[in-house]
Amino acid sequence: MDDSPQVQEIVVGVDALPESGPALEWGAAEARHRGCPLRLVHAVDLGTATLSRRASAGATSLIEQSGRDLLAEAAAQVAARHPDLEIAAAVSIEEPAAALLDATGPYSLLVIGSRGRGGFSSLLLGSVSRRVAAHTECPVVVVHAPPAPAQGLSVLVGVLGEQDVPVVRFACTTAALRSAPVRALHTWSAVSDAGHMVPLVNSLDEEEREHMALLSRTVEAGRGDFPRGQVVLDVVGGPAAAALVEASAHASLLVVGAPRRGRLGRLGMHLGSVVHAVLHHAHCPIAVVPVG
Structure with missing residues (x-):
């Protein structure tokens, strides 16, 4: 349609479920529309575990595993609704804004949701969404509620x-x-x-x-x-x-x-x-x- 960079992948920041559900579904539908893969990213908060002298390597591993389990559940939900979609997932140990920015490039479309309980908390009303939207190389879509039916809109x-x-x-x-x-x-x-x-x-x-x-x-x-x-x-x-x-x-x-x-x-x-x-x-x- 034009000579601007074309979207080649959809990246969705996944926080907690079901809070990330609207963003997850929007991103999956967009990937289907554009015929491109979907990549799910979750940032785990290792700050407390890694800074505490009493924290063990096992505790850190458990935190990372919980992030992988979350993404596995999210991917399964998407696959059930969009079985032909190519889905990948990655856990990041960076802080949320950096994790999202590092996961994207000029050919990405980044989708983030609203406030949750984990690494992407306060996406709308806090600093993460503002930092991501201000510094990203690619378009960012913020989905803060289940979108209304879009037919005819x-x-x-x-x-x-x-x-x-x-x-x-x-x-x-x-x-x-x-x-x-x-x-x-x-x-x-x-x-x-x-x-x-x-x-x-x-x-x-x-x-x-x-x-x-x-x-x-x-x-x-x-x-x-x-x-x-x-x-x-x-x-x-x-x-x-x-x-x-x-x-x-x-x-x-x-x-x-x-x-x-x-x-x-x-x-x-x-x-x-x-x-x-x-x-x-x-x-x-x-x-x-x-x-x-």
């Missing part, structure tokens, strides 16, 4: 500007796999944008047309061979986060972009208020696509 993509062409590209590719339409949403504010993006306009109507033209150019550059008639362009006034959260109630997936920040430990992990808000409040799974 669009893939919603938030478009800030022309830097979001890869975000549109990912949304269109994902929608094509589901035979779903795309809704591209762009927001603007007369107060914040006046004199900034289109300084020569002298009416709100003309400014809105400029924003629609911006959205149209970005979608056209990113849609590839996705049918133009299956894309709805929507320009609305007001805060972007509120508009995206509201629209997500009628979407199967919300796709947003986040600036590339580099690997852990090199740069900060700020994602921006819009991405942070949708990670907390969206009504459907959220895909964060690195841009820039």
Whole structure:
């Protein structure tokens, strides 16, 4: 569909069961859609065991074995529902964010869930999801509840500007796999944008047309061979986060972009208020696509 890196594997971060169930099922279904293998990753917390002088090597082995048992159960659940899917599993002794980042590359799609009891706890409301989404080389999908039935629902993509062409590209590719339409949403504010993006306009109507033209150019550059008639362009006034959260109630997936920040430990992990808000409040799974 385009010359951007194509997803070649789906990686799912598995915490506890059944808490990881929605992310596991979403990842398995996505692997089936894309015709690629599924890899399950679990991070075990060896910090307490390895730092304690009284901990034995046997205790460490038991902790690692419990992680392998968890992944075996998760893989069995997936295989029962998707018998033709290629599934691999790996236990990591790194801290959760590093484990997930090291398990992925530019040709991966990473799927993580919500809070659990183990190594990926507090994925949505804690630091792990923010760190992963800020530093990943690949798109990250956060699934924080059992997704609603997606039949007939669009893939919603938030478009800030022309830097979001890869975000549109990912949304269109994902929608094509589901035979779903795309809704591209762009927001603007007369107060914040006046004199900034289109300084020569002298009416709100003309400014809105400029924003629609911006959205149209970005979608056209990113849609590839996705049918133009299956894309709805929507320009609305007001805060972007509120508009995206509201629209997500009628979407199967919300796709947003986040600036590339580099690997852990090199740069900060700020994602921006819009991405942070949708990670907390969206009504459907959220895909964060690195841009820039």
